[in-house]
Amino acid sequence: MATDMTFPDAAARTAAQNHDQEKMHLSMGPSHPSTHGVLRLQLELDGEIITKADPVLGYLHRGDEKIAENMTYNQFVPYTDRLDYLAPLANNAAYAIAVERLAKLEVPERCQAIRVITSELARISAHLMGLGAYGIDVGAWTVFLYSFTEREKLYKLFEELTGARFTTSYSRIGGLARDVPEGWTDRVLAFCDQFLPILEETLTLLTRNKIFMDRTMGVGIISKEDAIAYGLTGPNARGSGVAIDLRKDKPYSGYDKYEFDIPVGTTGDCYDRYMVRGEEMRQSVRIVRQAIAKFPSGPWYATDAKKIFAPQKGKVLSSMEELIQNFMLVTEGPQMPAGEVYFEAENPKGALGFYIVSKGGGVPYRLKIRAPSFCNLSVIPKVCVGEMMADVVSILGSLDFVMGECDR
């Protein structure tokens, strides 16, 4: 796991002094069309062949982990939106479940089902974005527009559910911000019905496209051993043939009740990762359909957790008991027992983990985020070497990272 992290600027300086080595040092990013945000790659090129690639991170560092120590558990929910900002609903759910594990709190089935549906819709949305961006990276613009049209429909659903298109902040510790609106599940089903044929159509643009296959097959191969050694998770690990999926391995939020398959690649090249993502979208639709088919009624928040989940607004305004409860929750935060917990959820990009140390009270003592994109990016120095300059773009696109959660 020896990632050779050198100081990029220092490396460039020494290279400038050594005129005898005729290698070109190219700083790709942080402002570059295909580094998907603010990733910077310090490349060393021999002609067009990469001899060294150092990812330079931290351009989007906001200190989320430190911020978490200064606010109550519920106040941190909006910050989880901004981790993997392509799938905020999944982040919200993962964070809420982590804190609920700390409190040893069981949320009702309806809440679990809603979290599953939203997480899977978020997965579809994130993979669509990944697919579209990947299309742009290899030069196929139309794929991007096709997938964005679908994402727009998803955003309409998210907006109806949460009031926001992008930064949803939908979870609360012990429940959700609100119940699903009337008829929302039917609209989700309608979306699923029309989405699948369009997905097939979009994928057809690439899957058997000779140029796309040339660009991705055999490029950026991550072996099974490397995938494990570098701590890859999510579609990137599965593309390399590592069949890990936390939804199956350590089911949470009632994922064990649904039937779905885990697509696994064989060679671990860019093409496999693309295929895995395509199949995962189909599986997500399958899960959403199952979840809606047996959508449970009943409460959508933990009713027995008076010190964690805020009472309903109507009662706050009419009853003294609830008013006090609300006041305590808002000022002190949801009351957690002392202890520590680590919880990982299968997010679109991989395993998003929250490690929380609590000393009791409404504020975490320490909150550590295990960001899947960060671990996935660690493999770049290994896979990029020996590839062409243009391959870096397809590799980055196939790794499908988000700097928001990578830099935190």
Add this chain to the structure above:
Amino acid sequence: MAVIGVMFPLAGACSMAERKISAWIQGRPGPNRAIPFWFSWVPVLGPILQKLGAFHLLADGLKFLFKEDVVPGHVNKKYFIAAPILAMIPALSTVTFVPFGAYIDLGGNLTPLILANVDVGLLAVFAVSSLGVYSVVLAGWASNSKYSFLGGIRASAQLISYELSMTLAVVPVLLWINAPGTAGTMSLSKAVEFQSQPGFWGGAWFAFTMPISALIFLICLFAETNRQPFDMAESEADLVGGFHTEYGAFKWSLFFVAEYCHMIVGSAVFILLFFGGWNPLPWLPLSSVAALLHITELPLLVGLLSIGIFLGKILAMLFLFMWVRWTVPRFRYDQVMKLGWQKLLPLAILNLLVTIIAIAVIQH
């Protein structure tokens, strides 16, 4: 001036069409807002032109003219300014060698409409248009930026390797139109003449008699004009913008116009050589159409008709260019080279040999 007067609006229309066609392909409305306030009062035409985005063309052009023309501090100023000018010169001057129509003179002969009717027309087009690569290399070098530099190098290597197959692909046509013993010609209008003769073989377009040549020429045309899937010089995904990364405003637009000019001229040559020039349909030459319409006596009308047909074909070709661009991904640089040297070039040589034998057999 005539060239500029025709080519600039045509290139501008291309940029508009590019935006609109990409929008159609991608299922979005595309540019449909800009309209001068006084034009919106025109009842039917106004809204139609607005929806077609016709005024964005004007807005774009004006924007390029009035934008601040930034010359970055780190560039080699002299060559940086020279490069776009150098791009325009071959792009505009090749047009003069391309016949764009024909009229029937008083003697009843079809005479081509052409600005400079030189006998080596095709050779001149090739020679001058390949000068365009110098501007790309110069721009890449003068920009003093690594991305531009890579783009320039890619472009030069690519253009050189595809020029070869392209030239080899047209040799069969030249062999066909040049009977041994007579004065040789490389005139493009001669090629059209040969496609408008009576009889089955005489009337057939060369695209039907020499499909492989046509295919190779078409592929090379995409590579030569730096269009997707061969836009190595630009490849905005990895090289940001390639050779024109550092350019902006009017200088950038000159590169842009030059690219479209190359596309237009390339399509024109392709149509002249393989798709019958100004003949409306295979086995239906212009002269018989003129006879059908009883306008043989009106040379002006026939000329306009031929120009119209030719222009229509060019527009169809441009549509093909855009259609391909918005449909397929981009090749990698080494794949482009491999395709050029290992596939197209042997195929072109083989095609040439086969055609030589075929012509020898037919002529005996």
